[in-house]
Amino acid sequence: MTTYARTVRFDELGGPDVLRIEEVELPGPGPGEVRVRIEAIGINRAEAMFRSGGYYYAPTLPGSRIGFEAAGTVEEVGPGTTGFAPGDAVCVVSDEEMSRHGVYAERVNVAARRLLHRPGTIDAVTGAAVWTTYLTAYGALVEVGRLRAGDAVMINAASSGVGLAAIQVAGQLGAVPVAVTRSADKAARLLEAGAAHVLVEGEGGDIPGRVRELTGGRGARIVLDAVAGPGLSETALAVAPDGLLIVYGWLDPRPAPLPLNWPLTVHGFTVDLVTADPERLARARAFIGAGLRSGTLAPVVDRTFDLADIVEAHRHLESNTRFGKIVVTVRH
Numbered sequence: 001m002t003t004y005a006r007t008v009r010f011d012e013l014g015g016p017d018v019l020r021i022e023e024v025e026l027p028g029p030g031p032g033e034v035r036v037r038i039e040a041i042g043i044n045r046a047e048a049m050f051r052s053g054g055y056y057y058a059p060t061l062p063g064s065r066i067g068f069e070a071a072g073t074v075e076e077v078g079p080g081t082t083g084f085a086p087g088d089a090v091c092v093v094s095d096e097e098m099s100r101h102g103v104y105a106e107r108v109n110v111a112a113r114r115l116l117h118r119p120g121t122i123d124a125v126t127g128a129a130v131w132t133t134y135l136t137a138y139g140a141l142v143e144v145g146r147l148r149a150g151d152a153v154m155i156n157a158a159s160s161g162v163g164l165a166a167i168q169v170a171g172q173l174g175a176v177p178v179a180v181t182r183s184a185d186k187a188a189r190l191l192e193a194g195a196a197h198v199l200v201e202g203e204g205g206d207i208p209g210r211v212r213e214l215t216g217g218r219g220a221r222i223v224l225d226a227v228a229g230p231g232l233s234e235t236a237l238a239v240a241p242d243g244l245l246i247v248y249g250w251l252d253p254r255p256a257p258l259p260l261n262w263p264l265t266v267h268g269f270t271v272d273l274v275t276a277d278p279e280r281l282a283r284a285r286a287f288i289g290a291g292l293r294s295g296t297l298a299p300v301v302d303r304t305f306d307l308a309d310i311v312e313a314h315r316h317l318e319s320n321t322r323f324g325k326i327v328v329t330v331r332h
Contacts, residue, residue, distance in 0.1 A: 002027050008104035008310050011062035013053040016314035019066070021307065029078035029109045036090060036110055039124035041103060041307070042069035043326040044132055045160070045249065048317055050098055054253050057097070065102025068094040071118060071127030072330075081112050089118040093131045095275050104310065106330050116285065122292065129161070129299035129325040132271060134288045135281075137165035137224075139274035140246045142173070142287065144267055145222045149174030152215045154207075154238050156180040157226035157251065158190055158198075161325040164300045166224055167194045172296045178214060180207055182320075189323055193300065208237035219243060232256040236264060300324030306331065 007024040029035045047066050049055040059066075074088040084090065092103050094114040103110070118127045141147040147170060155166045158179035170177040171194045179195035181187065187198045199210050212219050219240035225232065229252025232245075236259030239245050245259065248269040259266065274280045291297030302324040305313040313328050 003107065005105050005107040006307065007065065007106075008067070008102070008307075009063050009065055010051060010059070011064075013051070013059070013061070015052065016048075016311045016318070018051065019310050019314060021310065024105070026107055026109065029076055029081070031079045032081055032112055033078040033109045034074050034081060034084050034090075034112050034115060035076040035078075035107060036070070036072045036092060036115070037075045037107055037332065038070045038072040038092075038103065038105060038330050039332075040071045040128035040304075040330065041067060041328040042071075042128040042132060043067075043313055043317055043328060044069060045251070045317065047098070048314055051314070060099035064099040065104065066098050067102040067104035068092070068096070068098060069128060069132045070103040070108070071124040074115075075107070077112075078109075084112055084115060084117075089120065089124075089127075091116045091118050091127045091131055093135070093275060095272050104307075104328070106307065106332065119289075119292075125301060125304060125327050125329065126299055128327050129301050130288065130292070133161040133165040133299065133325060134169070134291075134297060135274050135284055136162045136248060136269075136271045137169045138284050138287055139271060139280070140224055140248055140269045141166060141169055141175075141222060143274060143280055143283070144246060144269060145224075145244055147173055147175050147222060151175045151222065152178060152211070152218075152220040152240075153222040153224060154178045154180060154211050154220040155195075155224045156235065157249070158195065159183070159186045159323045160226065161300070162226065162248070163224075164193055164324055165297070168291070168297050170194075172291050178211060178220060186323060206234070208234060211238040215240070222246060224248065227251045228256040229254045230257065233259045233261075235259075236266070237261055239264060302326055304329050 010018040070092040167177045179190045221243040226249035228250040302322040
């Protein structure tokens, strides 16, 4: 059955103000698809980059959709679709092209393979805040980094959703998370979130030198970097000789020079490495599910906004004042 759904779209690249809400025709779900009534949407930095033209692929304009993470309830299943039924609580974990499949909307049709059942113990806001951050942290630290108990891991942009998830994942494994932040007022909260040490940029010497001090001169076995840019060479100096620099973001869009403190392994990580591999995704779901049940993994939600305030939500995302995940709720 065809219906209409409030949907966030944009016609040009730019700041948060380019986002608008309009009624969009939504046909019934096709083969292999599920219609989901969205209750909460997880907001990610990648979406701001997509909106402004800084993402690794460009939006299709005009009328581009946006977003890839949400939680809600199944309303209808398409022909031949199995594993889901109306009334099921689900999370959307999509790596589909956002212009066509963006989930900033009150209802969406989603490929069933991009859905995860949401346990009754997890509400929609938590469900919208979990998967992208924890799949990224788990995938980078465990699947790529093979993080072990006792390993030191340096995490920059530590107050972001992924940064906080990485602190918790490292703690769950018995590793030593060293959080790096630009804001001194976030230091105490990072310690409360599980960081073993917090380093504030611009206070008390260079970050790599302070990491080496904390690790007996070796450096961190893993450095998880969200920034890249010209500072990547300095960031790499914090890596131990047998360690790994994992770059999962590019908050600084300027060119990043090749670090020269060889021997050094640099890995460019994307969450698709996990979501596109059924075996890795199954391991990630088991790990994250266990952490959620035990309480060792608990998403930190910074603020919630209503869908009508999506522009304000993106302004807050870019303010660099947040601590954790921004979630947008959808009233029906």
